[in-house]
Amino acid sequence: MQTLWSQRYALCSQRMRSSAVRELLKLTEKPDVISFAGGLPAPEVFPLEAIENAVHRVMTNWGAQSLQYGMTEGIPRLREFIARNCARYGINVQPENVLITCGSQQALDLIGKIFLNPGDRILLEKPTYLGALQAWNAYQAEYVTVEMDDEGMRTDQMEAALRAGPKFIYVLPNFQNPSGVTMSMERRLRLIELAHHYGIPLIEDDPYGQLRYEGENLPPLVELDSQARCNSPYSGNVIYLSTFSKTLAPGLRLGWIIAPAEVIDRLVIAKQGTDLHTGTFVQMVAHEVAKSGFLDEHVTTIRTIYRERRDAMLQAMEDYFPPGVSWTKPQGGLFLWVTMPSEMDSLEVFKKAVEKKVAFVPGDAFFAAGDIRNSMRLNFSNADPGKIREGIRRLGLVLTECMEGEALTQVMSSATTR
Amino acid sequence: MQTLWSQRYALCSQRMRSSAVRELLKLTEKPDVISFAGGLPAPEVFPLEAIENAVHRVMTNWGAQSLQYGMTEGIPRLREFIARNCARYGINVQPENVLITCGSQQALDLIGKIFLNPGDRILLEKPTYLGALQAWNAYQAEYVTVEMDDEGMRTDQMEAALRAGPKFIYVLPNFQNPSGVTMSMERRLRLIELAHHYGIPLIEDDPYGQLRYEGENLPPLVELDSQARCNSPYSGNVIYLSTFSKTLAPGLRLGWIIAPAEVIDRLVIAKQGTDLHTGTFVQMVAHEVAKSGFLDEHVTTIRTIYRERRDAMLQAMEDYFPPGVSWTKPQGGLFLWVTMPSEMDSLEVFKKAVEKKVAFVPGDAFFAAGDIRNSMRLNFSNADPGKIREGIRRLGLVLTECMEGEALTQVMSSATTR
Numbered sequence: 085m086q087t088l089w090s091q092r093y094a095l096c097s098q099r100m101r102s103s104a105v106r107e108l109l110k111l112t113e114k115p116d117v118i119s120f121a122g123g124l125p126a127p128e129v130f131p132l133e134a135i136e137n138a139v140h141r142v143m144t145n146w147g148a149q150s151l152q153y154g155m156t157e158g159i160p161r162l163r164e165f166i167a168r169n170c171a172r173y174g175i176n177v178q179p180e181n182v183l184i185t186c187g188s189q190q191a192l193d194l195i196g197k198i199f200l201n202p203g204d205r206i207l208l209e210k211p212t213y214l215g216a217l218q219a220w221n222a223y224q225a226e227y228v229t230v231e232m233d234d235e236g237m238r239t240d241q242m243e244a245a246l247r248a249g250p251k252f253i254y255v256l257p258n259f260q261n262p263s264g265v266t267m268s269m270e271r272r273l274r275l276i277e278l279a280h281h282y283g284i285p286l287i288e289d290d291p292y293g294q295l296r297y298e299g300e301n302l303p304p305l306v307e308l309d310s311q312a313r314c315n316s317p318y319s320g321n322v323i324y325l326s327t328f329s330k331t332l333a334p335g336l337r338l339g340w341i342i343a344p345a346e347v348i349d350r351l352v353i354a355k356q357g358t359d360l361h362t363g364t365f366v367q368m369v370a371h372e373v374a375k376s377g378f379l380d381e382h383v384t385t386i387r388t389i390y391r392e393r394r395d396a397m398l399q400a401m402e403d404y405f406p407p408g409v410s411w412t413k414p415q416g417g418l419f420l421w422v423t424m425p426s427e428m429d430s431l432e433v434f435k436k437a438v439e440k441k442v443a444f445v446p447g448d449a450f451f452a453a454g455d456i457r458n459s460m461r462l463n464f465s466n467a468d469p470g471k472i473r474e475g476i477r478r479l480g481l482v483l484t485e486c487m488e489g490e491a492l493t494q495v496m497s498s499a500t501t502r
Numbered sequence: 503m504q505t506l507w508s509q510r511y512a513l514c515s516q517r518m519r520s521s522a523v524r525e526l527l528k529l530t531e532k533p534d535v536i537s538f539a540g541g542l543p544a545p546e547v548f549p550l551e552a553i554e555n556a557v558h559r560v561m562t563n564w565g566a567q568s569l570q571y572g573m574t575e576g577i578p579r580l581r582e583f584i585a586r587n588c589a590r591y592g593i594n595v596q597p598e599n600v601l602i603t604c605g606s607q608q609a610l611d612l613i614g615k616i617f618l619n620p621g622d623r624i625l626l627e628k629p630t631y632l633g634a635l636q637a638w639n640a641y642q643a644e645y646v647t648v649e650m651d652d653e654g655m656r657t658d659q660m661e662a663a664l665r666a667g668p669k670f671i672y673v674l675p676n677f678q679n680p681s682g683v684t685m686s687m688e689r690r691l692r693l694i695e696l697a698h699h700y701g702i703p704l705i706e707d708d709p710y711g712q713l714r715y716e717g718e719n720l721p722p723l724v725e726l727d728s729q730a731r732c733n734s735p736y737s738g739n740v741i742y743l744s745t746f747s748k749t750l751a752p753g754l755r756l757g758w759i760i761a762p763a764e765v766i767d768r769l770v771i772a773k774q775g776t777d778l779h780t781g782t783f784v785q786m787v788a789h790e791v792a793k794s795g796f797l798d799e800h801v802t803t804i805r806t807i808y809r810e811r812r813d814a815m816l817q818a819m820e821d822y823f824p825p826g827v828s829w830t831k832p833q834g835g836l837f838l839w840v841t842m843p844s845e846m847d848s849l850e851v852f853k854k855a856v857e858k859k860v861a862f863v864p865g866d867a868f869f870a871a872g873d874i875r876n877s878m879r880l881n882f883s884n885a886d887p888g889k890i891r892e893g894i895r896r897l898g899l900v901l902t903e904c905m906e907g908e909a910l911t912q913v914m915s916s917a918t919t920r
Contacts, residue, residue: 087738087762088703089617092669094641097616100771127566135569136561143554148545151553151751186604186777193776197640198515199507218775222615223512251510285506320505333569335782344505353518357636358611358776359604364753366781 096202096224118475119443120462123261123418126393129386130333131373138372146368154364156352158184158340162371166340169374173293174307175324180345183352184362188291188327188339190355192219195287195323195341197354199251200225207250209237211421211450211459213261213289216254227452234412236260236267239274246282253284257305259292259417262450262461266415269302276308285321291330291339294383296416297391306342320344328370330418331383336366390418396469397462397476404480406487411462418465421447424458425487427494431457433486442478514620514642536893537861538880541679541836544811547804548751549791556790564786572782574770576602576758580789584758587792591711592725593742598763601770602780606709606745606757608773610637613705613741613759615772617669618643625668627655629839629868629877631679631707634672645870652830654678654685657692664700671702675723677710677835680868680879684833687720694726703739709748709757712801714834715809724760738762746788748836749801754784808836814887815880815894822898824905829880836883839865842876843905845912849875851904860896 113119142150157163163179170177185191192215200206202224208216210229217227228245231238237255255275257267267275279286288305306322320343327339341351355361373379394414401411401422411422422444424430430446437443447459464472531537560568575581581597588595603609610633618624620642626634628647635645646663649656655673673693675685685693697704706723724740738761745757759769773779791797812832819829819840829840840862842848848864855861865877882890 087764088701089738089741089762089765092617092703093768094615094617094619094622096619097768097772100616100768100775122571124571127570130566130569132561132565132569136557136565139554139557139561143550143557147550147554148548149753151548151550151753152545153540153542153747153752186781189775190777197512198518199510199512201512201514204512215775215778222772222775283506285510320507323507329571333783334571335567335569337777337779337781344507346505347507350511350515350518354515354640357518357607357633357640359608359755360633361755363604363755363781363784365751366784 096222100218100222117438117441117443118467118471118478120464120467120475120479121443121445122466123463124466125330125334125386125418126389126465129382129389131378131382134373134378134382135333135369138369141372142365142368150365150368152364154361154367156356156361157348158182158362159364159367159371161375162367165371165375166342170342173301174303175342176310177342178345181342181348183341183343183348183355184367185339185341185355186337186359186362187329187334188289188325189215189219190358191325191339191341192216192289193222194351194354194358196220196223196225197358198347198350205248205250207242207245207248207253207284208452209255209260210452211262211447211456212254212452213256214449216289217452229452232260232263232265234265236265236271237275239271239278242275242278246278246284250284252287253279254287254289255305256289256291257302258290259295259414259419261291261417262419262445262447263421264412264414264417264419265421266299266302272302272305272308276305276312279309279321280312285323287323287325289325291325291327292417293326294331295387295390295418297387297394299415320347323347328374331379331386332370332373336370338362338366338370390465393464393467393469393472394420396472397464400473400476401480404477406480406484408487409483418463420462420464422460422462424460424483425490426458427490428458428486430460433460433482436486437479437482440478440482442475442482444479514640518636518640535856535859535861536885536889536896538882538885538893538897539861539863540884541881542884543748543752543804543836544807544883547800547807549796549800552791552796552800553751553787556787559790560783560786568783568786570782572779572785574774574779575766576600576780577782577785577789579793580785583789583793584760588760591719592721593760594728595760599760599766601759601761601766601773602785603757603759603773604755604777604780605747605752606707606743607633607637608776609743609757609759610634610707611640612769612772612776614638614641614643615776616765616768623666623668625660625663625666625671625702626870627673627678628870629680629865629874630672630870631674632867634707635870647870650678650681650683652683654683654689655693657689657696660693660696664696664702668702670705671697672705672707673723674707674709675720676708677713677832677837679709679835680837680863680865681839682830682832682835682837683839684717684720690720690723690726694723694730697727697739698730703741705741705743707743709743709745710835711744712749713805713808713836715805715812717833738765741765746792749797749804750788750791754788756780756784756788808883811882811885811887811890812838814890815882818891818894819898822895824898824902826905827901836881838880838882840878840880842878842901843908844876845908846876846904848878851878851900854904855897855900858896858900860893860900862897
């Protein structure tokens with residue numbers, strides 16, 4: 085039945101579509117489907133005991149305070165902890181540079197809220213995190229994109245996009261979602277140089293930085309930017325985002341923004357109107373878990389488990405995927421990216437895959453223009469190695485079948501033409 | 503130091519100002535200040551034991567699930583609980599009409615996000631909840647306002663505002679924040695009638711509905727709207743908002759929206775891009791606390807305590823406030839509203855009050871146009887009766903002093919004029 089509301093939606097609401105990932109997840113929630121579709125951490129690594137103990141300490145020591153309204157910025161001791169912890173990764177900031185958010189997704193929304201006028205352009209990697217597209221579509225952003233290769237964004241192809249006058253550049257330098265690619269040191273330096281040259285600031289989204297399974301950590305853009313400061317009239321040009329979702333638990337909904345104090349002030353005002361503040365209780369619990377150094381040990385455990393899963397997936401792909409299909413070999417994170425021959429349509433492959441009880445996310449969801457259809461994102465963190473192998477075996481069969489079908493269609497169509 | 507960001511804020515960001523309440527709260531956090539400024543529940547009524555027990559059950563039975571990503575709509579059992587619970591207040595809805603939010607504040611933000619184009623008008627009570635103004639300023643809303651009296655919004659003065667073509671009407675019918683006023687049955691019926699006549703939908707914000715200390719519950723607008731349905735081509739014209747912040751604990755950040763399913767669908771898409779979903783863990787904990795009926799008993803306790811505090815404040819005002827000052831007598835909720843003689847400026851009174859170690863919120867924060875300066879909002883839930891009496895005594899002295907000063911200024915000025 086129609087209501088008075090149905091004629092009243094805002095223009096921007098017409099650009100907000102339901103996330104393909106989330107809708108597909110619903111299709112693939114049946115227990116017999118092996119799903120590589122989500123971006124879910126392995127539930128068996130959640131530190132239940134540490135969290136329950138932390139809850140007990142919070143309730144005993146700050147029970148009433150943990151249930152009361154709190155400051156929009158976040159609780160002081162968690163902001164201090166994050167500022168201190170950042171310093172270990174070369175990011176030198178004070179607690180007043182930290183804003184606690186309801187997951188990294190809220191960081192993207194608040195950034196959109198304070199910076200974007202309708203029609204503003206954002207420079208993105210191609211492909212990019214679809215949650216960022218969802219967040220910024222609500223503010224009627226436009227996008228200019230730059231291709232990626234195995235070293236990340238093609239900084240040699242950025243000039244046209246930079247000349248389009250983007251409000252900011254958005255990148256995920258470590259184990260990018262969806263591609264799994266890590267931006268090389270050379271590209272990082274070049275990106276900072278270009279950003280300074282064109283006077284365009286950067287958003288660095290780093291949810292997976294601590295989940296590296298091989299190779300050396302590379303310095304975050306925010307650190308490289310502060311080192312480049314002496315040669316530039318600007319400073320604080322990188323806003324850095326991270327989260328507890330991949331190291332502790334996503335169900336707490338805790339992320340953070342590192343930004344110049346004047347930007348934090350604006351974000352705080354926007355957050356007041358958005359949700360007053362992030363839950364006091366979960367902030368205190370996360371701080372209790374993290375403060376003792378427990379999280380460092382815990383991340384080591386997660387790395388071991390996810391590395392094994394990544395290796396199982398890569399090995400199974402070698403064994404089962406047909407020739408003509410290629411994929412990235414991520415050094416960390418949760419995802420890898422599969423490229424099929426250009427005539428393939430990932431949505432068709434997806435439908436056949438679900439029949440064979442295996443699922444992934446069709447790649448077009450991760451392109452601002454939705455124009456590239458022969459790729460898929462696979463998650464390797466949420467199933468054990470045995471399930472991963474079986475899932476990849478099924479997916480290999482589907483791919484082989486689809487590619488044979490495609491070849492047959494082409495033969496038939498060229499036969500008809502003759 | 504300036505950054506590249508400082509030249510890049512969106513137009514709407516320039517309309518977002520820090521909440522007066524939150525900034526003032528910082529001034530009045532010193533332990534020797536008796537503050538009637540916040541809207542804080544009494545921390546001593548938080549059910550610590552029930553919450554810790556609930557956490558234990560959640561961790562034991564659904565530990566991993568409670569820490570994992572969840573559905574944007576909210577966890578099914580909490581949506582079902584809220585739908586069932588609503589039925590007790592005459593609101594007949596299904597779980598698919600319920601969206602779980604990060605407090606009621608997020609409900610206001612999401613409503614702004616899906617409905618408001620820049621320049622859209624909203625019809626408000628005068629005064630109104632300042633968090634709504636903050637939420638909707640971000641979407642560049644404009645406001646048309648209607649005066650209130652002791653029966654709520656003056657429905658006899660609404661026609662001009664309705665003819666201005668507002669996108670929706672926003673009202674808090676029960677124990678309004680900031681005035682403490684409850685909309686009478688006659689006005690409720692007339693409001694629904696007018697809304698149908700002009701084809702303007704309504705947002706009913708009801709955070710305090712369960713905190714009634716005297717008199718009979720009045721039916722919510724959403725119920726009256728559904729009863730009026732048979733005489734109208736429309737249905738589902740009222741979106742209803744409520745929260746666990748005042749009955750359980752604000753630090754969990756849990757509220758909900760009741761709306762037609764098509765509106766919920768749009769809100770869900772907006773929420774996906776905003777923060778993915780509300781924390782799974784706190785939703786499960788709140789459901790565990792609420793499901794057994796514990797919350798009903800608990801609300802009875804809260805009512806007893808807050809009624810006593812309201813009575814203490816009203817009695818102290820009778821005893822200590824000078825003639826010429828009037829105030830509302832709320833039947834429930836957390837606030838009452840004081841009107842001083844028209845020449846008084848509440849900000850001046852506030853400054854003197856803080857010197858005397860008592861605080862309130864100057865009333866102009868609650869007016870869309872910020873144009874009325876002789877009023878103040880007092881909260882009576884957050885201090886015990888003894889402190890309330892002492893705080894009102896101090897405030898009475900400040901008021902007397904300010905009014906004498908004002909009288910003297912007038913005499914002097916009329917002397918000068920002569």
